[in-house]
Amino acid sequence: MSADHASVVPSVTPPLWLLAELTYRCPLQCSYCSNPIDFHRYHQELDTQAWCDVLRQGRGLGAAQLGFSGGEPLIRKDLEVLVEEARSLGFYTNLITSGVGLDVKRVNALSAAGLDHIQISLQAADPDLASALAGSKKAHANKLAMARAVKDAGYPMVLNVVIHRQNIDQIGDIIALCDQLGADEVELANCQYYGWAFLNRRQLMPTRDQLKRAEDETRRWRERLQARGRDMTLHFVVPDYYEKQPKPCMGGWGSIFMTVAPDGAVLPCHSARELPMSFPTVNDLTLHDIWYQSDAFNRFRGTAWMPQRCQQCDQHSVDFAGCRCQAYLLTGDMTDTDPVCEFSPHHAALESMVEDAQVIRVLESGAIPRNVHMARQQTSTKDSE
């Protein structure tokens, strides 16, 4: 590492988080998936050795938290090997899964490999709606069985449910199901609009009324659970389109977080691939060079790149001018203020999009399922535009 490079970006601190997106393959087809729309283009996955090397490098840089996600990470037959390697390197290993492809044998194998934590996602409480949302009939029952198996293996049961227009009115039933399953923690994560979710935002965005009712229902459930002495934590994550200040995306670009995509591309966040810029890969460079020296990681560090409005605002050290992907998706300019910010000239357009959710009564057309066929179709229309 040459000294002149180091002096260009003196304040870069080591990464703490590594997200290993092992594959974009997935048996489900959630229309709110945050994977890139053109995921089918990145089917050349890193092999076991390459992933082990990525893990060693990431750990050497200082990352301590590791997430295995995808796609569906369980599709990788070498998941247990990677967990074991990660654990022996000293990572805290988290598995983020739909539960499809899991069975009791595999839960035990993962536990034996040293997996620290499992989070299972559910689509809905009602099996019909769940299978409609995920595009699979068998998935729901298996998820419920696996949630129990995870708990039997001694892990806390942590469930994640992506909340959107089509299941938000059933939030009470969803919480009841989680309660009945014996969940310890439930994340009711309102949909964030990236990737497929952005494509399907009209079908997914709840109205302000729906959101308010869901929040009230969650509050009532918290009181009920507490009265019963039941220890189940409910996290209700508000979608930021409905806010006035953007979220500090990833704790700041290239500041604590790095994602390695299935093909080895290294990204400052898992949706950054949507931005009109290119990202280095572990096939060409070391993680160290990528983190400290690549143009991609240095692109939005510090404040010099920010629009005047953000540079002069005292909030820029809190929200870092918001999310770059959101700025790009909503304004066409990735260097702009995130339109969630009330001071953005594009904020009004975002608000009217939220208001529009009010008038879209029934789905005029269904959401687009996330699968290879639709990916090809979507990207070819985009290319010909």
Add this chain to the structure above:
Amino acid sequence: MNHTNIYQLRRGRRLQWEPVQGCHVILYPEGMVKLSASAGAILEQVDGQQNVSDIIHTLCQHYPQAEPSELVRDVEVFLAEAYDNGWLHLREEKHHVR
């Protein structure tokens, strides 16, 4: 604080030295907290075997230059805080997940 209490890290919480950060951290699902040098030294002794007074005794031997009354206070304050944060459970308690 009862000095016969025996504390243990809860399942899913892990104490670890991070060479790159130059400090101990406590790791838990999708998160971590960096510990000060004294917090790290205390937590290192929390092994599910030593009770609070054993821990104080061990630390007194490791840090002979420390003022004993201050050390006792530091241990009590930190263990109470770590317990409130949900990092520790009392060993006598029936073990329950979370």
